[in-house]
Amino acid sequence: MKDTFKALQVTDDVYWVGAVDWSVRNFHGYLTSRGTTYNAYLVLADKITLIDTVKAPFKDELLARIASVVEPSKIDYIISNHSEPDHSGCLSEAIDATGAEKVFASKMGCKALAEHFQLKGITAVADGEELSLGNRTITFAETRMCHWPDSMVSYLHEEQLLFSQDAFGMHLASYERFADELDRSLLDEEAAKYYANILLPLSNFVTKALAKIAAMNIPLRIIAPDHGPIWRKDPTRIVEAYARWADQQRTARAIVVYDTMWGSTERMARAIGEGLAAGGASVRLMSASSVHRSDVATEILDAGALIVGSPTINNQIFPSVADVLCYLKGLQPKGLIGAAFGSYGWSGEATKQLKAALAEMNVELLDEPIKATYSPTDQDLQRCYQLGVKVAGTLKERFPQPAETTA
Numbered sequence: 001m002k003d004t005f006k007a008l009q010v011t012d013d014v015y016w017v018g019a020v021d022w023s024v025r026n027f028h029g030y031l032t033s034r035g036t037t038y039n040a041y042l043v044l045a046d047k048i049t050l051i052d053t054v055k056a057p058f059k060d061e062l063l064a065r066i067a068s069v070v071e072p073s074k075i076d077y078i079i080s081n082h083s084e085p086d087h088s089g090c091l092s093e094a095i096d097a098t099g100a101e102k103v104f105a106s107k108m109g110c111k112a113l114a115e116h117f118q119l120k121g122i123t124a125v126a127d128g129e130e131l132s133l134g135n136r137t138i139t140f141a142e143t144r145m146c147h148w149p150d151s152m153v154s155y156l157h158e159e160q161l162l163f164s165q166d167a168f169g170m171h172l173a174s175y176e177r178f179a180d181e182l183d184r185s186l187l188d189e190e191a192a193k194y195y196a197n198i199l200l201p202l203s204n205f206v207t208k209a210l211a212k213i214a215a216m217n218i219p220l221r222i223i224a225p226d227h228g229p230i231w232r233k234d235p236t237r238i239v240e241a242y243a244r245w246a247d248q249q250r251t252a253r254a255i256v257v258y259d260t261m262w263g264s265t266e267r268m269a270r271a272i273g274e275g276l277a278a279g280g281a282s283v284r285l286m287s288a289s290s291v292h293r294s295d296v297a298t299e300i301l302d303a304g305a306l307i308v309g310s311p312t313i314n315n316q317i318f319p320s321v322a323d324v325l326c327y328l329k330g331l332q333p334k335g336l337i338g339a340a341f342g343s344y345g346w347s348g349e350a351t352k353q354l355k356a357a358l359a360e361m362n363v364e365l366l367d368e369p370i371k372a373t374y375s376p377t378d379q380d381l382q383r384c385y386q387l388g389v390k391v392a393g394t395l396k397e398r399f400p401q402p403a404e405t406t407a
């Protein structure tokens with residue numbers, strides 16, 4: 001395979017030796033609609049070092065790319081920055097194939113690798129510890145909960161290169177390995193989607209990690225994450241986007257999430273959308289049965305309002321709407337305003353349940369839920385429209401400045 005799967009040179013001494021997964025579409029509930037990459041890196045120092053591995057089915061691709069540069073048996077060290085199986089799933093096989101003298105992970109990484117993969121004998125490195133590779137030096141920094149308790153980053157001083165594991169990554173399969181080779185709007189979209197779906201509930205930890213990296217006072221010439229392209233031109237741009245996203249800065253934009261049984265709740269959603277737009281808000285209507293929950297999550301990253309509508313089915317919220325709400329609740333968005341609405345034929349419990357669900361998410365409800373029986377009347381639709389106008393007015397008061405939304 002080494003004549004087919006080649007390493008790609010990142011700097012004089014650093015090579016990308018990861019794998020491209022064009023077909024994966026599910027990353028624990030997140031729709032990875034453009035696939036992903038599992039990035040691993042080879043540092044050709046006196047002590048040849050492999051940084052992270054790949055998801056288990058891609059082990060041969062990893063080893064082939066390594067072999068295109070150096071015989072795998074020449075690898076001295078392996079560093080595991082993150083124990084999740086997309087990066088450590090073939091670590092055991094990589095240790096066997098390389099005969100690496102030492103494998104390094106954070107203290108929590110050693111625990112996770114032992115419990116997840118029954119891997120013993122990993123050397124724990126401390127936060128801030130330096131590792132000499134002979135003619136090169138790496139400093140480790142723990143970045144707990146960015147994404148798992150074990151997460152750490154590794155900084156290669158001589159190249160001013162940060163191996164950032166999950167942080168600053170995106171799920172995007174491509175043969176372009178550098179961000180500057182890809183369309184900016186594509187990068188913005190996928191980086192935001194990744195943050196919203198993976199890191200949003202961990203934003204406090206992201207803020208701490210960013211402060212820690214800033215306190216290291218290190219030049220950042222290149223950021224090499226474990227997913228998606230490498231940032232080699234203006235890497236601070238993605239760092240600044242993370243600071244903004246972690247701060248959960250909101251805008252005068254409203255998301256209306258709904259589903260419908262016979263079209264009534266959808267008509268209400270459309271009337272609310274008209275009111276929001278007339279009131280000057282930016283609006284996105286998202287039918288829960290025609291969009292994926294992870295796309296709603298992306299929209300919530302910088303929206304200021306979440307308005308949710310559902311018909312009542314068997315005394316409950318419509319399942320597609322419940323799915324989205326359950327997912328969004330887990331992502332813990334902060335600082336949203338919102339409202340609930342829905343049509344019903346018999347008992348109409350859904351709007352009450354929506355109100356309770358939004359309250360549990362600490363969404364500030366601007367009004368009581370709007371309910372319509374069977375088919376909404378003109379009066380019902382006018383109430384929906386007015387709700388939209390009211391939400392838009394509040395959004396414009398609270399978020400008068402358009403926020404930067406790009407990476």
Ligand code: FEO
Pocket residue numbers: 082084086087147148166226227
């Ligand atoms: Fe890419 Fe948290 O694993």
